[in-house]
Amino acid sequence: MNQYSRWKYFLILLTIGLSLIYVTPNFYGESYAIQIMPLKSGDKMEASTLKIVESKLNLENLNNKGLIYESSSIKVKLESAEDQLKAKKVIEDSLGNRYVVALNLISNSPNWLTKIGALPMYLGLDLRGGVHFLMQVDLTTALEKTTGGYLRSIRTALRKDRVAYYDAKKTNDVIQIKFKTKQSLKEGINIIRNINPDFDFKEMKVNNEELLKIIISEKTKKSITKFAIKQNLETLNNRVNELGVAEPIIQQQGLDRIVLQLPGLQDTAKAKEILGRTALLEMRMVDDEKSNPQTIEEAINGKPPPGTELFYDRFENPILVKKEVILTGERIINAGPSVDSQTGQSTVSVTLDGEGSNIFKEVTRENVGKKIALLLIEKNLTEVITAPVIKSEIGGGRVQITGMRNTQEATDIALLLRAGSLAAPMEIVEERTVGPSMGKENIARGINSTIWGFFAIAIMMGLYYSLFGVISVIGLSVNLLFLVALLSIIGATITLPGLAAVALTLGMAIDANVLINERIRDELRNGNTPQASINAGYEKAWGTILDSNITTMIAGLALLVFGTGPVKGFAVVHVLGILTSMYSAIWVTRSVVNLIYGSRRKLDKLLIGEIFKVENN
Amino acid sequence: MEIFRVKKDIPFMRYRGISAIISTSIFLIAILFLGIKGLNLGVDFTGGTILEVSYPEATNVEGIRETLRSIDLGETQVQNFGTAQDILIRLPIRDDLSIADLSEKVASALKAKNSGVEIMRVESVGAQVGDELYEKGALAILFVIIGIMLYLWVRFEWRFAVAAIVANMHDVIIILGFFAFFQWDFNLTVLAAVLAVLGYSVNESVVVFDRVRENFRSPKMRKAKVTEVIDNAITRTMSRTIMTHLSTQTVVIAMLVFGGEILHNFALALTIGILFGIYSSIMVGCPMAIWLGTNQNNLAVAQTNQNKDNIDL
Numbered sequence: 001m002n003q004y005s006r007w008k009y010f011l012i013l014l015t016i017g018l019s020l021i022y023v024t025p026n027f028y029g030e031s032y033a034i035q036i037m038p039l040k041s042g043d044k045m046e047a048s049t050l051k052i053v054e055s056k057l058n059l060e061n062l063n064n065k066g067l068i069y070e071s072s073s074i075k076v077k078l079e080s081a082e083d084q085l086k087a088k089k090v091i092e093d094s095l096g097n098r099y100v101v102a103l104n105l106i107s108n109s110p111n112w113l114t115k116i117g118a119l120p121m122y123l124g125l126d127l128r129g130g131v132h133f134l135m136q137v138d139l140t141t142a143l144e145k146t147t148g149g150y151l152r153s154i155r156t157a158l159r160k161d162r163v164a165y166y167d168a169k170k171t172n173d174v175i176q177i178k179f180k181t182k183q184s185l186k187e188g189i190n191i192i193r194n195i196n197p198d199f200d201f202k203e204m205k206v207n208n209e210e211l212l213k214i215i216i217s218e219k220t221k222k223s224i225t226k227f228a229i230k231q232n233l234e235t236l237n238n239r240v241n242e243l244g245v246a247e248p249i250i251q252q253q254g255l256d257r258i259v260l261q262l263p264g265l266q267d268t269a270k271a272k273e274i275l276g277r278t279a280l281l282e283m284r285m286v287d288d289e290k291s292n293p294q295t296i297e298e299a300i301n302g303k304p305p306p307g308t309e310l311f312y313d314r315f316e317n318p319i320l321v322k323k324e325v326i327l328t329g330e331r332i333i334n335a336g337p338s339v340d341s342q343t344g345q346s347t348v349s350v351t352l353d354g355e356g357s358n359i360f361k362e363v364t365r366e367n368v369g370k371k372i373a374l375l376l377i378e379k380n381l382t383e384v385i386t387a388p389v390i391k392s393e394i395g396g397g398r399v400q401i402t403g404m405r406n407t408q409e410a411t412d413i414a415l416l417l418r419a420g421s422l423a424a425p426m427e428i429v430e431e432r433t434v435g436p437s438m439g440k441e442n443i444a445r446g447i448n449s450t451i452w453g454f455f456a457i458a459i460m461m462g463l464y465y466s467l468f469g470v471i472s473v474i475g476l477s478v479n480l481l482f483l484v485a486l487l488s489i490i491g492a493t494i495t496l497p498g499l500a501a502v503a504l505t506l507g508m509a510i511d512a513n514v515l516i517n518e519r520i521r522d523e524l525r526n527g528n529t530p531q532a533s534i535n536a537g538y539e540k541a542w543g544t545i546l547d548s549n550i551t552t553m554i555a556g557l558a559l560l561v562f563g564t565g566p567v568k569g570f571a572v573v574h575v576l577g578i579l580t581s582m583y584s585a586i587w588v589t590r591s592v593v594n595l596i597y598g599s600r601r602k603l604d605k606l607l608i609g610e611i612f613k614v615e616n617n
Numbered sequence: 618m619e620i621f622r623v624k625k626d627i628p629f630m631r632y633r634g635i636s637a638i639i640s641t642s643i644f645l646i647a648i649l650f651l652g653i654k655g656l657n658l659g660v661d662f663t664g665g666t667i668l669e670v671s672y673p674e675a676t677n678v679e680g681i682r683e684t685l686r687s688i689d690l691g692e693t694q695v696q697n698f699g700t701a702q703d704i705l706i707r708l709p710i711r712d713d714l715s716i717a718d719l720s721e722k723v724a725s726a727l728k729a730k731n732s733g734v735e736i737m738r739v740e741s742v743g744a745q746v747g748d749e750l751y752e753k754g755a756l757a758i759l760f761v762i763i764g765i766m767l768y769l770w771v772r773f774e775w776r777f778a779v780a781a782i783v784a785n786m787h788d789v790i791i792i793l794g795f796f797a798f799f800q801w802d803f804n805l806t807v808l809a810a811v812l813a814v815l816g817y818s819v820n821e822s823v824v825v826f827d828r829v830r831e832n833f834r835s836p837k838m839r840k841a842k843v844t845e846v847i848d849n850a851i852t853r854t855m856s857r858t859i860m861t862h863l864s865t866q867t868v869v870i871a872m873l874v875f876g877g878e879i880l881h882n883f884a885l886a887l888t889i890g891i892l893f894g895i896y897s898s899i900m901v902g903c904p905m906a907i908w909l910g911t912n913q914n915n916l917a918v919a920q921t922n923q924n925k926d927n928i929d930l
Contacts (some may be wrong), residue, residue, distance in 0.1 A: 126879075134746060141793060268739070269725070272717045311845060379695065428717040429743035438669070438737040441877065448875035453868030464860060497806055500880050506886070511861040515824070518857040544827045546821035547772055555765035555816025559809055562757035564750065574813065589659045600694030 019485035104246035129439035134430035142424030199455035331356030357397030446499025469608030472513035495569030505577030512585035647794025659804030664747035814890030821898035831925035
């Protein structure tokens, strides 16, 4: 009765073997490395870059321990942290600003393991150090911005078709326009419907005026917010690239939040500055025709001529600028600091995309001799960076922005322009930063707790249950092996509470073996034969083990569903630990017991520790 | 080795009157502390900022307070933990500073004063996120209680389910009572420990109830009184109870020793949960089951279920 069929042993050996393979990458440790990625995420790395990197490093006598070429990145393994920093500098200098060069750590596990998907456990930020930000996206502002955009388009469309209207204004999600006659209102609706077919219209007559309310439908609102989040995610992606983080995680969470995880990042101040900035570049024409001392005076007093707005340049000079926007920063594909060869001044050179180039070419052709203003809108403050005179048509989409105070400013503005704009402002609502030394300390804390806990249990079990205690400890070791292997395979993020869960799982998992061993003792106490006792002990304990594990599982699942961050890390390990412990504590230990005792016909005694028997029972 | 060399079943249930008084008073005292002092909720739930900083040499807490005063942060909670080099700074949410700016401001002020300082850890939680985490935490506890009750109801019967949950809540309230009394920081990790205790401590009741059910069905105990049946079940599982809790507690002690600041309160909550879990499953859960009227007849119906347990091992 205590014999397992061959295939059961085989299955157990197979699972243990596989687990051993998948656990190994965790023991190889990590190398210091440099990771080179294209600035625009999604771009491909060229193979030629690899050669450049290699030759530059050789030139500087920096020994690399291996170059890894992937279509999206190049990784260079280095010998020490010192070499890593040197190499970063060398590569940055030789490749220029088209690439992101980040510090990283790469597993030393051999290639064949990586190929079969055996990777080391993914350490959470509290173990590897880094920053976690939760950002709240202000969707109301995104909605307002879009409503404003609709209002502009409606005005333009009505004017173009010469429909008489007056007093067009907007609230959060409603646009209101007054018309002279019912006739023009009807015409207006037809025109406006072309802008967005999902508008809801409400016609009203207030004080003898024809009033049209244009309500932005729920469907449109949804697509606005969806777009806003998407654009913010993209912009964040670009900005994070600027920070040089090797494996960032940028994800939407819930309806209006974005989670940002930046492993290894240390300069949180710089990160916050770059992530939080909402800079937008606009190109608009300076309104020379309407500019004269009198109109400017009026504008300063808050009454600019219709169709214009008043802004100041960096020398506090007032400038009247047309409301119509020619180009925005979204058309910029690259921007970098440079120096004007003639004046020696710092400038920013901007490259526009195809459509931007076309628009810019057309505008400059039609407006030779006039001034074009470059506005930088940052935190609701608009400033005219520069307003040069257009000397000739500019094709090819290359624009030089002059008027920078110094190189640093040119670099900063270039960075902002490159990083794109946010569709809606964002605010950091949660920050969790862990320094690198703290991360290492936390790993030691978790591992020490597990190891010492494990040994203490092993000694106790061995003393109390003798051979059966040792078998239980074998089961427990296999449980640890399975758990770590499983965590490595599914690529779950391990946090410090996760490591605590590993330790705790061991402490709790032994319960199953204690139950089994006690049951076997019970059976022996009642005078059953050793073989029958083993069988009955395992069988009777099963129901109890199942019940207690399911209740524990319910708590684990609740943590998984409702937990966030580190607590979720705890829950994942806890839940997996329950599953692996069922397997190892019952089937694996049984297989060992069967192997030792199963084939013995004459068995008088089990090595399960001393059993106290009440006489005359 | 056998720890419990008992000849006769220990008459636990004889003392259920006394234990009821003890349990109720501990329970009420815990609730009293929760009411008067309340939980010292960490920044996870209240919102606010924690900075853990480490200095290369022993540092005066008052000096750090002074530095923080000089940047207009007013009176702040600054304390040592572990060694004289490690400092924990707690800051409430401010209306005039975003959480992102606040932590930078503190960090740069500390660095300006002493360039050797290392920022080990920053945790900043906005007010709204704090509220949400609080809400989710409460929901998680509710979910676990209902889930466990339903399961026990199906597996055993409603009397056991109610008794087990009462015993369980007894433990949870006592953990919370301890945290209120000592004003230990109650954060997300501690909440995880409380939920783990909920799942773990109910095992204790499950093991005992399992034996009780088995005893009810066994021909030997057909004529025994309910209290005798329960006493026997408890006595016979005593050895397992001690071994299991000893093992778990050993690991938890390892965490207390090696786990550092973050795992400290987590391990504390588990310790209280384990210790009171032993008591409550025996002296709260079982009396409760008797009081609710558990007897042979309740479980006779469940007889057919037993075959399900005999799965080939």
